[in-house]
Amino acid sequence: MRKIFSLIILIILALGVYICISEIPFGKPGTAVGNYYIEKGIEETGAVNIVTSIVLNYRGFDTLGEVTILFLASLGLGAILATVQNKTRGVITPPSLILTTACRFLFPFILMFGAYIFLHGHLTPGGGFQGGAIIASGFLLRYLGCPQKRIRQSSFVAIESLGGIAFIIIGLLGFTAGGFFLFNFLPKGVANTLLSAGIIPLIYIAIGLKVGAEMAGIIDTLIEES
Template identity: 55%
Template structure:
């Protein structure tokens, strides 16, 4: 109890420490700083209707590269964690519940649709909400569903990692093309800007989002797969 009271005290102290942040919050009525610039010039500079995508893929594209790397590393670490000490067995048991005929049929129907949705999300990332990460996550959830419904299904690790590698390398390569052909690393002007608001616009953003989508999708699938494959002990 003493311990919990002390923790409470610490937590209250912490709350008191962040209170000034809350306290000094003031509602804005217009954008300032870099956001103002993005809002006013983003259309000409990047050409993506979805300004969040413009920021994510181009203005702060380097962060996104890092973000992809984080998932990549997490997946690699989980892979090495679960692989190093365990031998693979094909575990046919489902993780959650018994696989039923209905589920299998449903998944057979659903999975392609979900996959399609994922692809749609990341291809249209520069126009509508969503993008590579969301699309990738959707794709991964399709595969997760597949794993749930058909536990005996075994994904080839090879395919996942090849997709992952190629999309990753291409991402870096496109970034470098920006250095060579345009203004800097990950500049999207290496491709024509196209007509604002159409699918083939915003330079390299759709390409990059497709790569991110593939990469995130394969990374997340890899994580899920690794978790499943290590069922020997679990």
């Protein structure tokens, strides 16, 4: 009964969506603000990757809010799961030597790849969020591969806090230098080189460390007592 009802209203919705979408052509030219970003992006921010320049420069406040949400989510996760009692589960089969060794071998490379992604955020696809997620997946691999070795959560917290503080301090330095938050006060440099785009690489480093530590912390909290 319920399924049929759901299907009927979904079909009605699909019909409406079809009528609306048929008026929107696929692959038409972009919006005016998008064109502005594309045309003036390099000149104004120095970042070759326009998406990066939007995320960190034009809409920097959004990113600050996003980072805050992420922080609050990890905080709330810890708070909710802090009171959960530890249930002893069945014995986990210890990983084999080959797996452990491979994990140990791969772990630094994954970290390095993540660092590469967020360092080159202004030049190539990727950035702080993606790099941070890759770093976190490296930690995930480590947790799965060598479960007996634990990283202390306080070090995650420290890195996370440092990343957040660095972001805000860089933003506030913009206040003193240029009069508004996240003002790009460093020299733009030559486009397409690593040392360009002013504060964007610095912020992406901060975000990358913060996101990586946060995601790894979330995984750590979830995996901790099971």
